[in-house]
Structure formats: structure tokens, C-alpha cells
Amino acid sequence: MTTPCIITVAITGSVPTKADNPAVPITVEEQVESTQESFEAGATLAHCHVRNDDGTTTSDPERFGRLVEGLRKHCPGMIIQLSTGGRSGNGRERGGMLPLRPDMASLSTGSCNFPTRVYENTPELINWLTAEMKTYGIKPEIEVFDLSMLFKAVEMSENNEIEGPLHVQFVMGVKNAMPVDRPTFDFYVETVKRIAPDATWTGAGIARHQITLNEWSLERGGHCRTGLEDNMKLDRGVLAPSNAALVQRVVDLCPKYDRHPASVAEARSLLGLPAAA
Ligand code: ZN
Numbered sequence: 001m002t003t004p005c006i007i008t009v010a011i012t013g014s015v016p017t018k019a020d021n022p023a024v025p026i027t028v029e030e031q032v033e034s035t036q037e038s039f040e041a042g043a044t045l046a047h048c049h050v051r052n053d054d055g056t057t058t059s060d061p062e063r064f065g066r067l068v069e070g071l072r073k074h075c076p077g078m079i080i081q082l083s084t085g086g087r088s089g090n091g092r093e094r095g096g097m098l099p100l101r102p103d104m105a106s107l108s109t110g111s112c113n114f115p116t117r118v119y120e121n122t123p124e125l126i127n128w129l130t131a132e133m134k135t136y137g138i139k140p141e142i143e144v145f146d147l148s149m150l151f152k153a154v155e156m157s158e159n160n161e162i163e164g165p166l167h168v169q170f171v172m173g174v175k176n177a178m179p180v181d182r183p184t185f186d187f188y189v190e191t192v193k194r195i196a197p198d199a200t201w202t203g204a205g206i207a208r209h210q211i212t213l214n215e216w217s218l219e220r221g222g223h224c225r226t227g228l229e230d231n232m233k234l235d236r237g238v239l240a241p242s243n244a245a246l247v248q249r250v251v252d253l254c255p256k257y258d259r260h261p262a263s264v265a266e267a268r269s270l271l272g273l274p275a276a277a
Pocket of ligand 1: 010013014047048049083085229
């Protein structure tokens, strides 16, 4: 018996453009189509940002609503996670779509530097986003850009501000934040096992490091994130033709580590989410 790996596909993000890779889905229709292909390839969790048709970032709840509706229709049971990340709006705008009640939403529990700016998450904003997620029955995915963010999430879980068990994501390779470093990764894994033993976790690597974090996560029993939000290329110089192609790359790696892509039922059970309707 192999153990399941939840494959997250981060389809769009807020930075990549069609000039970076024509396969980046921008319109809601493109996003639904790209997610469906990824779902059919083996992804069971979609991490979503929305854009205006001209590619600029937005956090428009109406647009998120159309995306959620399309995904529920075309990817039955897939876990929908909406981003509350800081490139999509300011302050509470970032959580304006939470009343849509997606299965999950991303939540950063601290601040750090990004390539050209501060990724600011004030304690007040973190508390507000967390309370909104609790109100609407949304499971947060804790975005861990450095170790303090993991400790903060565990504290919030112990205070019942976040309903457990936690799901955390270790993000490595964002310029000016935590680089891709194996001893640090191993320390993250040991620390989450020590301070939140029932937590699940995913590793996310940026650009050419995407595949590195996929392999490390499969090896250490974690889950995997892939997709065009984080990485444009399949291999050195070769643009990924689709999000599904990046998902397929993880699917193909699974047997090497005695893993298999989680089914919808397995993914929902592992994350403590209700079974698909
Ligand atoms: Zn994102």
C-alpha cells in the first residue's frame, strides 16, 4: 500500500502573465478549463487567485464567485482554496470573498519581504481573516514563509481561533524570504511534527525549485504543490504547456517514493473536510 499525496495546483497567481507563459489562465473560463485538466491529471486541490480580463490583479468577490461556481460544476469534489494573499488587494479587501464559503483559504500568519515589497500581515488583519474563516466554516491553509509563522498558527490553534488539525504549507524560494535549503526544510518538518503532531503539510518551491520541493515532500510524507503560479517551466528552457503538465510531473514522481495521488475522498479525509456532496 502506498500513501496518498494531495496534489495542489496553483493555477494562476497574481504575478505571471501570458508573456511569461501563454498557458497561464487569466479569464474565469480559462481558469475553469485549466483546473479541470489538472483535476483529470490528478490534482485534488485548486489554489486560486482571480484576475481582470486584462491580466491585472483583483480580489473582486463577484469574479471569485463565478470561478467557484465553474469549479464546483466541472471539477466535482475538488477542494477549492481561495487566496487571501497580499498581491490581490489591501487589508480586508483580501477577505471580501470569504462569504462564498470555499472549502479552504490561504492565511499567512506573519509578515516577510517579497521580491520588491513587504508582504504585510498585521496581527489585526490576521485575526480578522481567521475569524472570518471560522464564521464561514473555511479551513485555512497556513502559508509558512518563515518559522515564526508556524509557531503563530499553532498558538492560534491552541487558543481555538483556528479549528484543528492545522494544514500548513512551507514556501521556499521566494526571493528575500526563505530560500530552498534542505536542512531548513527538514527542521520545518521536525518542528511541525513536534509542536502540531496531527497537522498535515505541503511543500511549495518556486520556479526551478518547484520539482525539488515536490521530491522532498514526497520523500518526507508531505503533500505537493505545483502549477503556473509558482513556475513557468517543465525543464530548463522548456515552457510548461499547461497546469496539467506540471501536475502530471508530480503524478509521475509518486511511485518513486511509494506514494499515489490522493483521490478526492482521500484528500478530503486527510484534511478533515466534509465528503464531496
Ligand atoms: Zn497564491
